Amino acid sequence: MKVDTNRRLVVYAQDEFGTGRAKTGEGVIRYGTSQVVAVVDRRHAGRTTEDVMGIGGAIPIVGTVQEAARFGADSMLLGCQFTGGEMPESWRQDIISALNLGMDVINGLHDFLVDDPEYAALAKKLNRQLIDLRKPPDKLPVASGKARDVDALTVLTVGTDCSVGKMTVSLELDKLAKLRGYKSGFVATGQTGIMIAGAGIAIDRVIGDFMAGAIEELVVENSPGLDFLFVEGQGSVYHPGFSGVTLSLLHGTAPEAMILCHQAGRKLIGKTGFPIPDLAKLAGVYESLAAIIRPAKVVGIALNTFGLSEDDARVHIEEAHRLTGLPATDPVRYSAECLLEPLEAMLKTRAPKAELANPAPMRT
Amino acid sequence: MKVDTNRRLVVYAQDEFGTGRAKTGEGVIRYGTSQVVAVVDRRHAGRTTEDVMGIGGAIPIVGTVQEAARFGADSMLLGCQFTGGEMPESWRQDIISALNLGMDVINGLHDFLVDDPEYAALAKKLNRQLIDLRKPPDKLPVASGKARDVDALTVLTVGTDCSVGKMTVSLELDKLAKLRGYKSGFVATGQTGIMIAGAGIAIDRVIGDFMAGAIEELVVENSPGLDFLFVEGQGSVYHPGFSGVTLSLLHGTAPEAMILCHQAGRKLIGKTGFPIPDLAKLAGVYESLAAIIRPAKVVGIALNTFGLSEDDARVHIEEAHRLTGLPATDPVRYSAECLLEPLEAMLKTRAPKAELANPAPMRT
Numbered sequence: 001m002k003v004d005t006n007r008r009l010v011v012y013a014q015d016e017f018g019t020g021r022a023k024t025g026e027g028v029i030r031y032g033t034s035q036v037v038a039v040v041d042r043r044h045a046g047r048t049t050e051d052v053m054g055i056g057g058a059i060p061i062v063g064t065v066q067e068a069a070r071f072g073a074d075s076m077l078l079g080c081q082f083t084g085g086e087m088p089e090s091w092r093q094d095i096i097s098a099l100n101l102g103m104d105v106i107n108g109l110h111d112f113l114v115d116d117p118e119y120a121a122l123a124k125k126l127n128r129q130l131i132d133l134r135k136p137p138d139k140l141p142v143a144s145g146k147a148r149d150v151d152a153l154t155v156l157t158v159g160t161d162c163s164v165g166k167m168t169v170s171l172e173l174d175k176l177a178k179l180r181g182y183k184s185g186f187v188a189t190g191q192t193g194i195m196i197a198g199a200g201i202a203i204d205r206v207i208g209d210f211m212a213g214a215i216e217e218l219v220v221e222n223s224p225g226l227d228f229l230f231v232e233g234q235g236s237v238y239h240p241g242f243s244g245v246t247l248s249l250l251h252g253t254a255p256e257a258m259i260l261c262h263q264a265g266r267k268l269i270g271k272t273g274f275p276i277p278d279l280a281k282l283a284g285v286y287e288s289l290a291a292i293i294r295p296a297k298v299v300g301i302a303l304n305t306f307g308l309s310e311d312d313a314r315v316h317i318e319e320a321h322r323l324t325g326l327p328a329t330d331p332v333r334y335s336a337e338c339l340l341e342p343l344e345a346m347l348k349t350r351a352p353k354a355e356l357a358n359p360a361p362m363r364t
Numbered sequence: 365m366k367v368d369t370n371r372r373l374v375v376y377a378q379d380e381f382g383t384g385r386a387k388t389g390e391g392v393i394r395y396g397t398s399q400v401v402a403v404v405d406r407r408h409a410g411r412t413t414e415d416v417m418g419i420g421g422a423i424p425i426v427g428t429v430q431e432a433a434r435f436g437a438d439s440m441l442l443g444c445q446f447t448g449g450e451m452p453e454s455w456r457q458d459i460i461s462a463l464n465l466g467m468d469v470i471n472g473l474h475d476f477l478v479d480d481p482e483y484a485a486l487a488k489k490l491n492r493q494l495i496d497l498r499k500p501p502d503k504l505p506v507a508s509g510k511a512r513d514v515d516a517l518t519v520l521t522v523g524t525d526c527s528v529g530k531m532t533v534s535l536e537l538d539k540l541a542k543l544r545g546y547k548s549g550f551v552a553t554g555q556t557g558i559m560i561a562g563a564g565i566a567i568d569r570v571i572g573d574f575m576a577g578a579i580e581e582l583v584v585e586n587s588p589g590l591d592f593l594f595v596e597g598q599g600s601v602y603h604p605g606f607s608g609v610t611l612s613l614l615h616g617t618a619p620e621a622m623i624l625c626h627q628a629g630r631k632l633i634g635k636t637g638f639p640i641p642d643l644a645k646l647a648g649v650y651e652s653l654a655a656i657i658r659p660a661k662v663v664g665i666a667l668n669t670f671g672l673s674e675d676d677a678r679v680h681i682e683e684a685h686r687l688t689g690l691p692a693t694d695p696v697r698y699s700a701e702c703l704l705e706p707l708e709a710m711l712k713t714r715a716p717k718a719e720l721a722n723p724a725p726m727r728t
Contacts, residue, residue: 110573142605144636204573208609209474211572216604237611240580240657241506244612245572251607272508274657285652293604293638 003106003131005198007034007075010068010103012094016080017041017061018052023163024108025079027192029056031171034195037071038062039079040094065094069101077106077195087111095119104129108191110205133191134202136214143212147254148294150223152185153347156255157233157302158286160276162242164263165304165332166233167193169339172331173259174230176340182227182347187218189232189249203234204245211245212252219253227347231255237285238277239269247289254294257346258286259339263304264316264330280324299346300339301328367470367495369562371398371439374432374467376458380444381405381425382416387527388472389443391556393420395535398559401435402426403443404458429458433465441470441559451475459483468493472555474569497555498566500578507576511618512658514587516549517711520619521597521666522650524640526606528627529668529696530597531557533703536695537623538594540704546591546711551582553596553613567598568609575609576616583617591711595619601649602641603633611653618658621710622650623703627668628680628694644688663710664703665692 009032011017011025017039018026029036029049038060039049045063049056062068065076076098082088087109095113098105099122107113112132114120123130147154155173157166170186170193177184186193188200201214215231223229231253235242260283262276269276276282283298290296301320305313313330320328327338373396375381375389381403382390393400393413402424403413409427413420426432429440440462446452451473459477462469463486471477477494478484487494511518519537521530534550534557541548550557552564565578579595587593595617599606624647626640633640640646647662654660665684669677677694684692691702 110571145604145638204571206572207474207568208570208572208575208612209568209606211608212605237653238656240509240615240618241576242573243615243656244575244608244610246608247601247611248572248608251604254604274509288649288652289601292602292607 001133001135001194001201002199003194005033008073009034009036010073010076011036011039011079012076013039013041013080015041015043017044022080024192024195025077026053027167028077028195031196037073038068040065040068065097073103075104075106078108096122099123099126099128104131106131106133108133110134133194134205136201136206140206140210141213141217142209143216143252145254145293147216147219147252150220152223152226152229153343154219154229154231154253154255155257155259155343156231156250156253157261158258159233159236160262160282161236161266161269162239164261165302166261169259169261169302169331170230170232172336173340176336177228183225184228185222185226187222187229187231189215189234193232203249211248215249215252237289238274240272240274250290251293255296257343258296258298259300259302260298261302264308278323279320283324299342300326302339303328303330305330305333365497365499365558365565366563367558369397372437373398373400374437374440375400375403375443376440377403377405377444379405379407381408386444388556388559389441390417391531392441392559395560401437402432404429404432429461437467439468439470442472460486463487463490463492468495470495470497472497474498497558498569500565500570504574505577505581506573507580507616509618509657511580511583511616514584516587516590516593517707518583518593518595518617518619519621519623519707520595520614520617521625522622523597523600524626524646525600525603525630525633528625529666530625533623533625533666533695534594534596536700537704540700541592547589548592549586549590551586551593551595553579553598557596567613575612579613579616600633602638604636604638614654615657619660621707622660622662623664623666624662625666628672642687643684647688663706665690666703667692667694669694669697
């Protein structure tokens with residue numbers, strides 16, 4: 001999936017901005033290159049995104065799609081999830097309004113806009129685009145483990161659960177690596193990452209047999225010429241619903257190092273009631289599973305401390321460091337520096353690929 | 365997916381019967397309830413399936429679909445895979461011939477017959493069915509771990525690799541359990557199993573997010589009133605392409621016990637070059653991964669010794685037993701007895717579900 005990221009965007013987050021279910025919208029505001037001209041959420045109409053979430057500066061929040069259109073938007077991103085199985089009727093009306101107001105509509109949900117005859121007909125009539133970020137490529141390979149052989153140092157974010165900040169950590173590391181002069185890349189594996197990076201594959205929407213193959217192909221295609229390739233992780237091997245997605249991503253990526261991500265204070269996996277194991281144990285599980293394809297260590301812990309006081313954040317970070325013996329931080333609140341450092345050290349001491357095959361002349 | 369299994373079937377295995385790439389056809393001959401009236405494979409025309417594979421008795425092998433039709437077939441099963449990406453033109457002609465000769469066509473491949481406009485139009489005109497065994501249900505849930513709570517003792521076959529006999533072992537155990545008077549069921553998770561059982565979901569064709577949910581739903585729906593539920597395993601956690609499918613199946617099933625399946629003598633995973641670890645280590649890996657959702661032991665080793673001499677088969681079985689300390693056998697060559705016994709013992713000593721919640725009155 002490729003998507004133009006030079007847009008004037010409305011983020012549609014009706015009743016959900018700041019609730020935790022508007023991840024796609026919030027991610028694009030925080031990291032995207034498109035200009036977000038307005039957010040739709042009637043609960044916060046009249047305020048700014050900075051007021052509500054501490055991000056995005058003076059982006060206005062408005063109550064309706066019609067009001068949002070006045071800011072010169074060319075596209076509307078469905079930036080949140082809805083609860084329950086079917087899309088609410090009010091969303092349908094808002095999507096139709098956006099098309100009628102001259103906008104493309106961009107969707108990250110499992111159900112595709114292009115499969116809806118009403119949207120499809122209207123978009124065609126108005127010459128607007130319907131963009132389904134999760135739509136996988138038509139043909140994908142079965143993974144063979146070949147991502148082990150790429151030149152770039154591949155780093156996968158792994159997690160205790162969904163929605164703990166894996167994409168964010170990968171983006172922060174990529175940003176810092178570039179700042180430090182490295183050739184660095186980011187591989188998006190979810191709808192929000194794709195909307196930010198402009199390319200990628202939503203791995204959780206791929207058919208089982210081809211999940212690992214899809215990510216393997218992305219890693220192989222994106223790594224040439226890079227020092228670092230940061231791959232956005234998904235799910236958790238401890239999540240009963242998504243563990244298979246996580247393992248496919250781990251084996252398809254065949255990373256050289258991992259960063260373990262966690263939301264400070266969270267004790268249970270999603271809404272399942274399953275407990276999150278301690279970080280040291282979980283790091284060990286990811287290392288054993290990675291080793292099936294390629295040995296890789298967890299080299300740092302990234303904690304999401306959003307909403308915690310400064311003191312509480314520090315306590316959680318110190319605790320994570322103490323439990324695992326690894327560098328730990330919240331790379332959004334502070335800096336990704338202590339997570340990048342072990343990766344820089346690995347890059348300096350590792351042999352270039354060509355020399356690995358022929359161990360005599362080591363780079364020092 | 366549900367499919368009528370009371371058919372007069374032609375198994376289409378052109379150039380592949382007995383090569384190892386006609387698993388679906390061979391599985392249906394061995395375990396299906398449909399009557400196989402002929403096999404199409406020009407390389408063996410004039411012989412019987414018994415001559416070539418030692419299965420199926422006097423089922424004639426013929427060179428063309430036209431000849432096969434003379435045996436009064438009402439359906440043709442595409443019973444083998446083809447190599448390379450696109451279906452060969454000769455298959456297309458044979459599918460069209462089968463429809464014109466009054467047969468339904470049943471397909472277990474990833475690409476669906478119903479999506480092909482030429483087949484779809486012809487089948488409609490002739491009032492024949494196109495049945496795509498791998499077609500998943502439209503709506504599937506995300507797994508929550510609820511298969512832990514079913515009454516039946518759920519047993520999942522896990523493996524060192526693909527195509528080592530997981531479906532076969534599950535079917536043999538189900539058959540023996542029924543012979544011994546237990547209420548037993550089989551859950552099909554692949555195209556061949558579906559064609560044999562008449563129902564199931566091809567788990568490797570399901571979208572990542574819903575793989576575990578699909579199998580969880582099957583287990584919950586199929587278990588009421590049963591003593592044993594045997595779930596057909598898929599892939600291997602050591603396969604770089606399919607490990608995620610395997611883990612989804614493990615976590616969705618949440619089995620109470622596992623049987624580890626292996627093809628005697630196989631050293632490498634598929635065509636990947638990755639080594640198969642020793643059986644004791646692999647049993648431990650499956651047990652650790654199962655325990656994320658529900659503790660479960662590997663209670664026996666099933667070896668596929670097809671093609672080995674009697675002496676070699678015995679040597680491999682003894683070696684597997686020695687390495688793991690577990691009962692080991694080839695349940696097709698000999699009997700599934702020693703694999704069922706530890707499961708019968710578990711059933712006898714376990715408390716019924718209602719009592720597990722309230723530990724006082726144990727069943728003895």
